[in-house]
Amino acid sequence: MTTLPTVLITGASSGIGATYARRFASRGHDLVLVARDQARMENLAARLREEGNVRVDVLPADLTQAADVARVEQRLREDERIGILVNNAGMAQSGGFVQQDGAAIERVIALNTTAPTRLAAAVAPRFAQAGSGAIVNIGSVVGFAPEFGMSVYGASKAFVLFLSQGLHLELSPKGVYVQAVLPAGTRTEIWQRAGIDAATLPPMMDVEELVDAALGGFDRREAVTIPPLHVAARWDALEGARQGLLADIRQEQAAERYRAR
Numbered sequence: 001m002t003t004l005p006t007v008l009i010t011g012a013s014s015g016i017g018a019t020y021a022r023r024f025a026s027r028g029h030d031l032v033l034v035a036r037d038q039a040r041m042e043n044l045a046a047r048l049r050e051e052g053n054v055r056v057d058v059l060p061a062d063l064t065q066a067a068d069v070a071r072v073e074q075r076l077r078e079d080e081r082i083g084i085l086v087n088n089a090g091m092a093q094s095g096g097f098v099q100q101d102g103a104a105i106e107r108v109i110a111l112n113t114t115a116p117t118r119l120a121a122a123v124a125p126r127f128a129q130a131g132s133g134a135i136v137n138i139g140s141v142v143g144f145a146p147e148f149g150m151s152v153y154g155a156s157k158a159f160v161l162f163l164s165q166g167l168h169l170e171l172s173p174k175g176v177y178v179q180a181v182l183p184a185g186t187r188t189e190i191w192q193r194a195g196i197d198a199a200t201l202p203p204m205m206d207v208e209e210l211v212d213a214a215l216g217g218f219d220r221r222e223a224v225t226i227p228p229l230h231v232a233a234r235w236d237a238l239e240g241a242r243q244g245l246l247a248d249i250r251q252e253q254a255a256e257r258y259r260a261r
C-alpha cells in the first residue's frame with residue numbers, strides 16, 4: 001500500500017485553509033495544521049481524527065514572527081512524511097495606501113510574501129532531492145488588478161503568482177509540482193478581519209466550491225488555477241501577450257521612441 005504524503009497547511013484554523021484540511025483528510029492524508037489560534041485548530045483536528053482515521057498535528061505559529069516561521073521551516077525540513085505544502089495563510093487590508101501605516105504594511109508583506117517564500121524554500125531542496133512533492137500557493141485575482149485599490153495586498157499576491165511560476169519552471173523538471181491558486185471574492189472571515197463589510201460587496205463564491213475547484217486543478221497538475229475565471233482562453237492570451245512582450249525586449253539599445261533625435 002502507498003502511504004499518502006502528509007500535508008502541512010498554513011492558515012488552517014478557518015476559511016480556505018480549514019476547508020483544504022477537511023478535503024485532504026477525507027482523501028486520507030495526515031495533516032499538520034499551522035495558524036495562531038491553537039484552540040480552534042485543536043477542535044478541527046479532533047473532528048478530523050474522529051471522522052477520517054487520520055493523524056493531525058497542530059503547530060501554532062504567528063507567521064509574521066521570524067522565530068515562529070523558523071519553527072515551521074524546521075518541521076518542513078525534518079519531517080520527511082510531509083510531501084505537500086499549502087501556503088494559504090494571508091491577510092487583506094482595508095483603506096487606501098495613504099491610510100496604511102508602516103507596521104500594517106510590514107505585517108501584510110511578512111505574512112503574504114515572506115512566510116510562504118521561506119516555507120517553500122525550506123521544503124523545496126528536500127522535495128527536489130526526492131523527485132516528488134507539491135507546493136500550493138494561494139494568491140488572488142487582486143494580484144492582476146491595481147484597479148481594486150488594494151495596492152499592498154494586490155502586490156503581495158502578484159508576488160505569490162510570480163514566485164509560483166518561477167518555482168514551477170525550476171522545480172517541475174525535478175519532479176516537484178507547484179500550483180498557484182487565484183481565488184476571487186470568497187465567503188470567509190478575511191473580510192471581517194480586514195474591517196471590510198462583505199455585505200456591501202457583490203455576491204461571492206462559497207469556500208467549499210473554491211477549494212473543490214482548486215483541488216480539481218491540483219489533480220490535473222495545473223500550474224495556475226483560477227477557479228472564478230470562466231473563459232480559460234483569457235489566461236492563455238495573457239501568457240501569450242507576456243511571451244510576445246519578452247520577445248520584443250532587446251537589452252543593448254533603447255527603443256526608437258526614446259532615442260535622442
Ligand SMILES: NC(=O)C1=CN([C@@H]2O[C@H](COP(=O)(O)OP(=O)(O)OC[C@H]3O[C@@H](n4cnc5c(N)ncnc54)[C@H](OP(=O)(O)O)[C@@H]3O)[C@@H](O)[C@H]2O)C=CC1
Pocket residue numbers: 010011012013014015016017034035036037038061062063064088089090091092111138139140141182183184185186187188189190191193
Ligand atoms: N476570501 C477571499 O475572498 C480570498 C482569499 N484569498 C487568500 O486566501 C488565503 C486564506 O484566506 P481566507 O481563508 O479567505 O481568510 P481567513 O481569514 O478565513 O483565513 C486566514 C487564515 O490565516 C491565518 N492567519 C492570519 N494571520 C496569521 C498569522 N499572523 N500567522 C499565521 N496564520 C495567520 C488565520 O488563522 P489565525 O487567526 O488562527 O492565525 C486563518 O487560518 C489568504 O492568503 C487570502 O489572501 C485570496 C483571494 C480571495
Ligand SMILES: CC(=O)[C@H](N)C(=O)O
Pocket residue numbers: 092093139140141142150183184185186190191194
Ligand atoms: C480581501 C480581498 O480582496 C480578497 N481576499 C481577495 O483577494 O479577493
